[in-house]
Amino acid sequence: MSTSGAVTIWERGRLDARVGPRQVLFGRMYEDPSIELGAFRPGSRVLCIASAGCTAMKLAPHHEVVAIDINPVQLAYAERRFEGDRGVRGRAERIMDFMRFFGPLAGWWPSRVRAFVELDDPAQQMHYWERELNTWRFRAAVDGLFSITALRAVYAPRFLDFLPNRLGSVMRGRMERCFARHPNRSNPYARSLLLGELSSEPPPSQANEIQLVHADAASFLESQPAASFDGFTLSNILDGTDDAYRQRLFSAVKRAATPDAMTVLRSFGNADADSPANRAEDDRSMLWGSVLVRPAHELGLER
Template sequence: MFARMYEDCGVELGALPSTGARVLCIASAGDTAAALQQAGHDVTAVDVNPVQLAYARDRLAGGATAEGSAETLMRLGRGTAGVLLPAWRGPALRAFLALGDPAEQAQRWRTALDGPGLGRLMRLALRPGGALAVALRPSFAHAVPARFDEVLRRRLGRTVAGHPNTRNPWMWRLLAGIEPPGTQPLFAPDVRLVHADVLDVLEQAPRAAYDAVTLSNVLDGPGPAFAGRLRAAVRRAVRPGGIVVLRSFREPTTTGPGWAAQDRSALWGVVRVVRLGADPAGTQDRRIDP
């Protein structure tokens, strides 16, 4: 499904202690697991998809990056934009991604890239029944906000106005489908890879087995019963005072984007970073501010 990850591991690295944490994460394409292991943490990466897990294992051993289903869809979208919109063609787009001043990036985004043409293309591509809806499972599609084309354009604009492009590999991946110049292959062979559903792993883990879990957007698809089981399993498997990170495509219900504005991938509407309380009822849980 995914050849690269579109989640900024800087969120996890900023919330965890500097080294030595026992962390459970979603394997996906391996990027977050590699960053955590390279930072000195003891990492277990879980994925229910055996093909995705095998790909992550190969990348973590220094293997090449391929193209997944998500990247194929994005490549087709970028190709259409490049044909119709000069600012989205290769040289012009790479010049934009090489900028390092967020103020200049924001101005260029408003005047050159985010025009009526892009709006029409994204509205067509992200409409209900379009390529995105076909690619997503029906149970997951409800997590994508209405008029996601407009929502995503706002998130992209927020990101380029807040973070230097030249140091944002997630923006290079999303807009150009490539890594910034000088990017090295992943290499984190000590990551422990597990083929399983993350809920099963958490429910079967010893009590307080982990100092932190980062669960991507696993709650965007399943219903309340899964969410309840996951909450209980996390409380059992993560030590009191441990960290939980969750992402969602949904728009935030509270004021301000919080950690979502710090996640340089630009995709997420909600990024929650929570420190678990010591009491069984969880009344001492506390969100960690970015």
């Protein structure tokens, strides 16, 4: 059966189900590029999802980078950031701002949260977390905000179908996993998620060498020479897509991959949480159910 018509909901360039213009969805990325920097051979040619451009900019000093996005508005935004633009708050940041607005109701006063973000010893962090922040009001608020009913007001159904049950409790678990392992003070994602402060690092000089492509990742890879990429970091582009698209993307990656090529694939879902390839706990952005780091030739063998 041909799957070449398989498409993805991300093409709409919106998180909600409304009809309207495409948007800048992500003002920053919430994907820790130390995963990619550890997975890809220095000097190699890699494909990354452009999104807000953060991963591409971290990879650019070490790799030949092709950054692709299906959403032209998001791609143009990444390009502006490569040129030095300080960036904006996208839809995702506005949703998080809204959630953070309720913080004081749960005892999360800005000074209390800031003191937590300044800690740099995971044992101390967990002590502070249990004593000051992990209150029953916080747990109830997160469980309410991450209930499917609440999320339906903001996200299109396809973005919710694959999410684990009791998402609030799952997200709290992912946060604790991060605080117990990574020092907050040097973790830019603790700062952005808990305080809403976005990093403002200037682009590296190699940012102007990043090749930008407006296309769907599967279609683009199908058009590329075989064995032309050594690494692929695919963000969580399979979240919200169907099995036909997954198969199509995996086939396209395998064809475009050199023999030792590595892949990184994230998901908010928990379906691959127990995979031996899952490095989610090493990703300081704390959000992910799985961050699969695998050779390209192993794609699709697990399902």
